[in-house]
Amino acid sequence: xTTRRTGLRERKKQVTREALREAALRLALERGPDNVRVDDIxxxxxxxPRTYNxxxxxxxxxxxxxxxxxxxxxxxxAVAALPAGARLADGVIDAIVEQYTAPGEPGRDTLLLIxxxxxxRNAFLNATAAIERPLADAINDRLDETDPxxxxxxxxxxxxxxxxxxxxxxxxxxxxxxxxxxVVPAGSLPDLLRTALAPLxxxxxxxxxxxxxxxxxx
Amino acid sequence: xTTRRTGLRERKKQVTREALREAALRLALERGPDNVRVDDIxxxxxxxPRTYNxxxxxxxxxxxxxxxxxxxxxxxxAVAALPAGARLADGVIDAIVEQYTAPGEPGRDTLLLIxxxxxxRNAFLNATAAIERPLADAINDRLDETDPxxxxxxxxxxxxxxxxxxxxxxxxxxxxxxxxxxVVPAGSLPDLLRTALAPLxxxxxxxxxxxxxxxxxx
DNA sequence: AGCAAAACTTGCGTGCACGCAAGTTTGCGC
DNA sequence: GCGCAAACTTGCGTGCACGCAAGTTTTGCT
Numbered sequence: 495x496t497t498r499r500t501g502l503r504e505r506k507k508q509v510t511r512e513a514l515r516e517a518a519l520r521l522a523l524e525r526g527p528d529n530v531r532v533d534d535i536x537x538x539x540x541x542x543p544r545t546y547n548x549x550x551x552x553x554x555x556x557x558x559x560x561x562x563x564x565x566x567x568x569x570x571x572a573v574a575a576l577p578a579g580a581r582l583a584d585g586v587i588d589a590i591v592e593q594y595t596a597p598g599e600p601g602r603d604t605l606l607l608i609x610x611x612x613x614x615r616n617a618f619l620n621a622t623a624a625i626e627r628p629l630a631d632a633i634n635d636r637l638d639e640t641d642p643x644x645x646x647x648x649x650x651x652x653x654x655x656x657x658x659x660x661x662x663x664x665x666x667x668x669x670x671x672x673x674x675x676x677v678v679p680a681g682s683l684p685d686l687l688r689t690a691l692a693p694l695x696x697x698x699x700x701x702x703x704x705x706x707x708x709x710x711x712x
Numbered sequence: 713x714t715t716r717r718t719g720l721r722e723r724k725k726q727v728t729r730e731a732l733r734e735a736a737l738r739l740a741l742e743r744g745p746d747n748v749r750v751d752d753i754x755x756x757x758x759x760x761p762r763t764y765n766x767x768x769x770x771x772x773x774x775x776x777x778x779x780x781x782x783x784x785x786x787x788x789x790a791v792a793a794l795p796a797g798a799r800l801a802d803g804v805i806d807a808i809v810e811q812y813t814a815p816g817e818p819g820r821d822t823l824l825l826i827x828x829x830x831x832x833r834n835a836f837l838n839a840t841a842a843i844e845r846p847l848a849d850a851i852n853d854r855l856d857e858t859d860p861x862x863x864x865x866x867x868x869x870x871x872x873x874x875x876x877x878x879x880x881x882x883x884x885x886x887x888x889x890x891x892x893x894x895v896v897p898a899g900s901l902p903d904l905l906r907t908a909l910a911p912l913x914x915x916x917x918x919x920x921x922x923x924x925x926x927x928x929x930x
Numbered sequence: 931a932g933c934a935a936a937a938c939t940t941g942c943g944t945g946c947a948c949g950c951a952a953g954t955t956t957g958c959g960c
Numbered sequence: 961g962c963g964c965a966a967a968c969t970t971g972c973g974t975g976c977a978c979g980c981a982a983g984t985t986t987t988g989c990t
Contacts, residue, residue: 651869693862700914
């Protein structure tokens with residue numbers, strides 16, 4: 495299920511795609527995100543500018559794709575591969591945390607790049623929506639008695655939670671004028687992810703009609 | 713809390729905004745969504761094209777705004793106004809269903825308009841994200857012992873569920889090649905919304921540390 | 931091998947989003 | 961009233977997204 499369809503054409507496309515991603519990220523890092531035109535990326539990858547837009551529908555998308563790569567399918571795969579008895583909630587959370595901590599994830603420089611440009615930041619955050627479909631399928635497979643829309647909703651909620659966590663993660667440490675600084679500077683990504691996903695645990699439990707077991711940690 | 717800030721200037725802006733919305737929707741209905749350039753909208757509203765983009769950041773946004781108008785703040789208000797003892801989950805669900813059935817909501821023609829253009833469809837769906845912030849605040853107020861991020865996540869999840877429901881609603885009745893047509897043609901919006909939001913009930917209950925009461929209907 | 935259909939690339943043209951630097955209007959303190 | 965500062969509008973210029981209609985490459989079929 496890794497490589498489908500016929501051979502040569504698909505391979506070429508994949509190569510082009512990869513070339514574009516790589517060029518986009520490299521150039522953005524070298525010159526700063528605002529000093530890269532899509533023409534530059536296209537040229538660096540050896541295709542016409544028009545072709546760039548056959549692969550990516552915005553200037554930022556290629557850069558983001560270079561970072562996020564295949565994350566969504568790996569999360570879905572991890573969930574699909576869960577042992578039968580496992581708690582869905584835990585499986586999903588672990589899968590996500592694991593993927594966002596995997597090698598190839600943004601290093602300090604890349605991160606800085608992302609926070610620099612608002613457009614890039616948004617593109618990065620919106621990319622989390624990509625896990626929705628695959629994750630919905632994976633969840634649905636474990637819940638096959640229930641209707642498919644429950645899975646869709648749960649997957650969408652998970653994506654939304656991840657979105658919230660990432661958003662917080664990229665925040666440069668707010669000094670709110672409300673109370674003294676009760677707001678913590680940030681936290682590590684895994685912690686943020688777990689915190690954001692925790693409130694959804696009851697929903698996931700209920701979906702697999704687990705006894706409404708409450709918190710086991712804490 | 714309805715009209716803030718100073719008078720004349722704000723009023724003018726509101727008038728312009730309204731004029732743009734109204735012009736956008738009217739023209740789109742008259743000519744079809746693809747035969748309206750932003751120049752036309754601007755002209756019809758008596759402002760420069762450049763100004764259009766000071767109010768709306770895409771061509772579709774004005775049209776969508778004309779439909780969705782103040783929905784998000786009304787949902788948030790309804791939640792904020794919930795009686796103290798009420799179940800959060802019910803309050804949220806009712807508030808949403810109510811707002812999406814309120815007068816001023818899309819009539820048949822408007823709906824058709826939306827489904828016609830993919831770009832418009834997306835804009836309409838993405839508009840659901842606007843309830844996130846206000847709703848998060850409203851939820852947070854009812855949960856003030858818990859940390860604010862729980863509220864954020866719940867609000868985002870609710871928005872995501874609404875998104876799923878609307879997406880399904882706009883679907884023109886899929887004839888999937890899987891089993892015979894087990895897929896129903898659509899369903900009424902309120903039903904779709906309630907179905908989509910139902911899986912989140914356990915999460916909302918848990919957040920207000922309600923006894924994990926299970927389903928009362930069905 | 932040969933060939934027709936399907937998939938992909940490319941140049942072109944149009945409309946759009948948005949930064950910038952004037953011009954214009956409104957708000958406010960005196 | 962007066963005038964300055966802040967807010968808003970506008971034209972301009974640049975880069976971008978994407979439909980369309982050739983050209984080119986790949987594929988499946990015979």
